[in-house]
Amino acid sequence: MSIYTSISSVSLLLCLMNLLSYTDIKTIVLFLLLLSEISLFFGVTFGDAIFNSVKGKTKRIQQNEEDSHSLIIKEVEIVRLSMSIIAIIATVGWTLSLREILRIYSLSYILADTSFIQYMDLQQQYIGYLNVMGILVFPMFVFCAFKDKVRILDIICVCLAMTGLFLAGIKSYLIITLVVGFFVYSQIAPKIKFRYILLLAFAGIAFFVFYTNIIDKYSVVNFGGSNFPEFLSIFQRPYLYITGGWASFSVAEASTGTMFPYKGYVVLAPIFKLISFLGLTDKEQFEPLEGVQISSYGAGTNVYTMVGEAYIDLGVVGCVFTFLFLGLICGYLYKLSCRYRKPNMIFVSALLMYVMFISFLNYYLNFKILFLCIVTYGVLKAVNFYKNKKRRRIIYRRKTTNESRTFFRQQYHTIR
Secondary structure, three states, X not given: OHHHHHHHHHHHHHHHOOOOOEOOOOHHHHHHHHHHHHHHHHHHHHHHHHHHHHHOOOOOOOOOHHHHHHXXXXXXXXXXXXXXXXXXXXXXXXXXXXXXXXXXXXXXHHHHOHHHHHOOOOOOOOOHHHHHHHHHHHHHHHHHHXXXXXXXXXXXXXXXXXXXXXXXXXXXXXXXXXXXXXXXXHHXXXXXXXXXXXXHHXXXXXXXXXXXXXXXXXXXXXXXXXXXXXXXXXXXXXXHHHHHHHHHHHHHHHOOOOOOOOOOOOOOHHHHHHHHOOOOOOOOOOOOOOOEEOEOOOOEEOXXXXXXXXXXXXXXXXXXXXXXXXXXXXXXXXXHHHHHOOHHHHHHHHHHHHHXXXXXXXXXXXXXXXXXXXXXXXXXXXXXXXXXXXXXXXXXXXXXXXHHHHHHHHHHHHHO
């Protein structure tokens, strides 16, 4: 709730500063933002109430310091093994894709123009999801680094995953992994240190500048009608990303045409994607939204903020129910992660926090986020089951060995 309110409000206030000569922001945009915040608040309240009614009577198991330490070590081992497995799968994915690309284009051709990384189509159909799994590696590394010592293998896993995400040519992948890693840290740290927030902000700006100059170097960075001082002109494009969604939402709301081919095109896209595998619908294909011009000087964008896309897609009533549902889910899972501190709940909750964080840009509860939630939960559960089974086998062997030794000692004393 606080993430969505603070991020959206700051983004809208920056937009109202109008440093890129946007078109006027309609009053309905402000009204719908307020309505979405109220709906999200009631959703979070319902989620808390459901959690208290279902889990409130369950008492937390009290553990002494030694047991608590062993439990943390066990959780770190589970997360570390899961991180290694996911890093290997992601590396296999981007390696196979890169091998196919190098059959067509030489390495010297790619290095000669680094912007080609955006167009070489590393994220091939189906196999590209293996590389997407690499987004989970850095958040798991943050968990292990906070709970235990950093190992060389951990750093290798992060480097391999980051390489794949960089070669994908999609900057949102790198942003997701960094921000989700911070949200994981915010849940496991007793107190968030302000220097880490500054470090994250600095890393985000540095990454954006680096990516714009090395990979996305042919994109427009200086816009006509800009009110930026000359020495701050490098921030024009980040400003467009952060604030442009509100201006495009205002333009799209005033237009009379239909932007989406059918209801639920954005909000229900992950559901259509899932049931399309069963052949029950042909609505699985989601294409990027059409862009609109938001400035008389030519600046434009194709994102409409989370509330904007929900409203344009489903109308006022659908927008209200969408935010009620999001608040209910996020509130319930966040309370669950805070109460039990289970790694799978922490990572899933962090992914949903990212959906709220990126609300100034678009509606990001898509199939990719659901896929990452399922992979996170599934892999951690599978590794936990494997570890517990192995542990039970060791305990059984020790017990059997001790019983055998006791039996033979008794037989020995009986014979004597």
